[in-house]
Amino acid sequence: MSFLQSIQTQQAKSCAEVQAKLKKLKQKTPKNLDAEVHRLHDLYFEKIDCLACANCCKTLSPGVKDVDIARLAKHLKTRPAQLVEQYFELDADGDYVFRKSPCPFLLPGNYCTVYEARPKACREYPHTDRRRQEQLLDLSAKNCKTCPVVFGIFSDLKTMSFS
Numbered sequence: 001m002s003f004l005q006s007i008q009t010q011q012a013k014s015c016a017e018v019q020a021k022l023k024k025l026k027q028k029t030p031k032n033l034d035a036e037v038h039r040l041h042d043l044y045f046e047k048i049d050c051l052a053c054a055n056c057c058k059t060l061s062p063g064v065k066d067v068d069i070a071r072l073a074k075h076l077k078t079r080p081a082q083l084v085e086q087y088f089e090l091d092a093d094g095d096y097v098f099r100k101s102p103c104p105f106l107l108p109g110n111y112c113t114v115y116e117a118r119p120k121a122c123r124e125y126p127h128t129d130r131r132r133q134e135q136l137l138d139l140s141a142k143n144c145k146t147c148p149v150v151f152g153i154f155s156d157l158k159t160m161s162f163s
């Protein structure tokens, strides 16, 4: 079993437990949360290849802004309005989201057709290298279910003590 498969097996079993820990972290945030999350982010991304996973591209839609649409349209040599009509709808927050999942730009082998022009939210996912992780704990609890890296990071954090 590969490292990714082993994490995914644990993720299926213990995601709720790790999400409960994230709730507790919200009530009492450790001072060194950013440093620990960033360290584990690097560690897990060294071991997990997104091309072997692509679960985010298969199951979630990024929130896509007008600026992303403009960049994608330029890359695909089409008009923004045509791109929107073909692939997107608006969500409750006023962001564009893909009409269907998996993402229409996901290729066999988990490559992204529009990689250089992909939306900002795709570039930043799963957000575990951002500062102020204490503000992202709800998001991480959600992503814990989708992303094995997020699950791994917060699974390891749950056994640590902070000062």
Ligand code: SF4
Binding pocket: 048, 049, 050, 051, 053, 054, 055, 056, 057, 125, 126, 146, 147, 148, 149, 150
């Ligand atoms: S779900 Fe996480 S590990 Fe999987 S492809 Fe997306 S970012 Fe990479």
Ligand code: SF4
Binding pocket: 056, 057, 062, 103, 104, 105, 106, 107, 111, 112, 113, 114, 115, 118, 119, 122
């Ligand atoms: S645009 Fe690319 S990176 Fe973003 S969800 Fe689609 S396939 Fe994944």
